[in-house]
Every structure is written in structure tokens, then in C-alpha cells.
Amino acid sequence: MPPVRRTRPDGVEVVRSDRRRRTVSAYRQDGRTVVLLPGRMSQVDEDRWVAEMVGRLARQDARRTPDREALEERAGRLSERYLEGRAVPVSVTWSTRQNGRWGSCTPADRTIRLSSRLQGLPDWVVDYVLVHELAHLLQPGHDPAFWGLVGRYPRTERARGYLEGIAAGAQLDLSDE
Numbered sequence: 798m799p800p801v802r803r804t805r806p807d808g809v810e811v812v813r814s815d816r817r818r819r820t821v822s823a824y825r826q827d828g829r830t831v832v833l834l835p836g837r838m839s840q841v842d843e844d845r846w847v848a849e850m851v852g853r854l855a856r857q858d859a860r861r862t863p864d865r866e867a868l869e870e871r872a873g874r875l876s877e878r879y880l881e882g883r884a885v886p887v888s889v890t891w892s893t894r895q896n897g898r899w900g901s902c903t904p905a906d907r908t909i910r911l912s913s914r915l916q917g918l919p920d921w922v923v924d925y926v927l928v929h930e931l932a933h934l935l936q937p938g939h940d941p942a943f944w945g946l947v948g949r950y951p952r953t954e955r956a957r958g959y960l961e962g963i964a965a966g967a968q969l970d971l972s973d974e
Contacts, residue, residue, distance in 0.1 A: 925956030
């Protein structure tokens with residue numbers, strides 16, 4: 798039997814499937830909250846699980862949104878100050894998957910990711926990495942024009958030395974190139 802979909806009065810879309818035996822999951826899609834449930838679950842259990850899963854999604858959103866908004870605002874300020882506002886990312890996020898870099902930029906989709914290893918470091922160091930990644934939106938490679946843009950940040954050399962020291966002390970192979 799195919800999954801049964803219905804939208805509850807609270808706006809949550811519930812999808813019940815006989816193929817799903819025990820697990821419950823939830824996600825957001827196009828502004829909707831979708832909760833996936835086993836087909837034979839009782840209405841009481843559905844109500845309990847929908848409340849639980851909506852709460853989990855809300856907690857995830859609360860953890861994500863302020864950091865992302867703050868990073869994007871910070872990037873905007875740095876772009877205005879050092880790059881004439883020309884570097885405009887679509888998103889700036891923290892990433893736990895940046896093991897070989899302090900940050901990365903994908904110019905094609907205008908996204909910037911900063912290594913979570915930067916969290917807790919001095920603001921001027923994080924600002925340097927942001928300026929470095931913002932500069933990639935204007936110059937994808939590490940040519941002299943790119944370094945000219947990055948060099949507009951007054952603490953570039955100091956921040957690079959700081960990051961090199963951290964990498965050497967922790968025996969990490971991290972670079973900003």
C-alpha cells in the first residue's frame with residue numbers, strides 16, 4: 798500500500814507508510830514540516846511524535862539561524878569595508894567538514910564555509926579568513942590580483958602567521974591557499 802499523506806490542522810504534513818516499522822523522522826520542505834511515521838501507529842502516538850519532532854526541528858533551527866545570520870552580516874560588513882561591497886555571498890556557514898582548510902568558497906554558487914576550528918579564535922583572525930574567502934568571489938584563484946584584494950585587510954600577515962602557528966602547534970596540515 799502506498800504511503801498515506803495528510804495535513805494536520807496544525808499545518809504539519811504526516812506521511813504514514815506500512816513499510817516504515819519503527820522509525821520516525823521529520824524534515825522541512827518548501828516551508829512545510831513533514832513527519833514520517835509507521836503506518837500502524839496510533840493517533841495518540843502520532844500526536845506525541847509529531848510534537849517531539851516539531852520540537853527537534855525548532856531546536857535545530859534555533860541553533861543554526863543566529864550563527865548563520867551573524868556570519869552573513871559580518872561578511873557583508875567586511876565586504877563593504879575592504880572590497881567595496883562587491884563580494885556578496887549567498888550564504889556563509891560554519892562547517893565541521895573543513896579538515897584541511899580554514900575556509901572554502903564556491904564562486905559558482907557564491908557560498909562560503911568556515912572551519913569550525915576557527916570558533917573561539919580572535920575576531921581579527923576570523924575576519925581575515927572571511928576576507929580571504931570573500932576575495933574568492935571576485936578572483937577565484939590565488940593570483941596577484943587575489944592577494945591584492947586580501948591585502949586590503951590590515952591584519953592579513955598577522956592573521957596568516959597566527960593560523961600557521963596554530964597549525965604547526967597542533968601538527969595540522971592546514972593552509973589558506
